[in-house]
Amino acid sequence: MIVGLSSKIINRLTLYHNILVDYVDKGVENISSPQIASLLKIDDSQVRKDIKFLNNAGVCKIGYCVADLKKSIEKALGFKKKKKAFIAGAGNLGFALAKYTNFAVYGFEILALFDNDPLKIDLSVNGKKVFHISKLPELKKNLKLDIAILTVPRKFAQETVKLITTSGIKYIWNFTPCVLDTPSDIKILNENLVGKFIQFTINPNMV
Template structure:
């Protein structure tokens, strides 16, 4: 994005939830949907929804709301989900296998075309239709495939050395599911997913709910 300022992370994270609701409105035959309706579905403030949608460049119509089809198009384009992105996955363990089988990715333009692992029992097989290749050939295979995105689900001890190979192979975007803060060149972007932080949030919410006075 060069020197462009990236919109606030919470706004970006909320857009997929909005998209789910708007797509349902489309299936129900609605031509317009208001920010208030989206807000009520997600227990948010309507003004927050309108601010979030504004980053996509779309403008609603007074008393009507947003044209459903145009709103879907605007969100998908902003997120880059209207184009196909090929990716590879490294580390076909429990999490890696689950991600390979996650069917929703295809609706977001993410196409995992190959996976890599060290386990001889997995090499040469396919997981959810994705071929598993040896890590030892990863650099060459990625260059041949011309892929620029990688999903990293290896054990943390191997995260950095695997990343170094990915970068050398030409990968410029890494979705990091390890707990390691990766060291990469400036031209490589990394998104770290910390599953434990989501669980921590859930635990705090449970404790807060238990502290609420019983009616």
């Protein structure tokens, strides 16, 4: 894993990876920096600069070797490092994320869902079972869960986070529109979907 990459480079590398996955699917063996740049509507020189960070991985006579470049990005971004997660909130968004098979590509395993609605307990989605939220401390230990994905309704967000942090989870990926009050050692990624979209409407040329 390459330490010290900026957020913007990491974002672009994962987008290049998306393109490479698609090229592998299609059986295409080589790709050029202008091809990548044109798909992302960014500058060709930016793509070459980013790939230089990977020690010019996959360079060949006609651009880059798709398989090698893909592997280098996976190594640089630590895709092989397993990240064990669960979803708190088995609603539409929780189910959508549980079904999102692309997470596995990134070493990201969703092992269970939790909810407090009796009608949802024991449902299964994409091979992942819904448990009552009271089972969290026990399953956290048994399944070695370390990341919470929070998709509960706004009004349950703060109390659910309290349960999550007292069960020993340190990483929370927050999809609710709430800013959560947590102990200082808890790391939170506020997904802030609308915020990102507002940025886009103000400045649509960002990648």
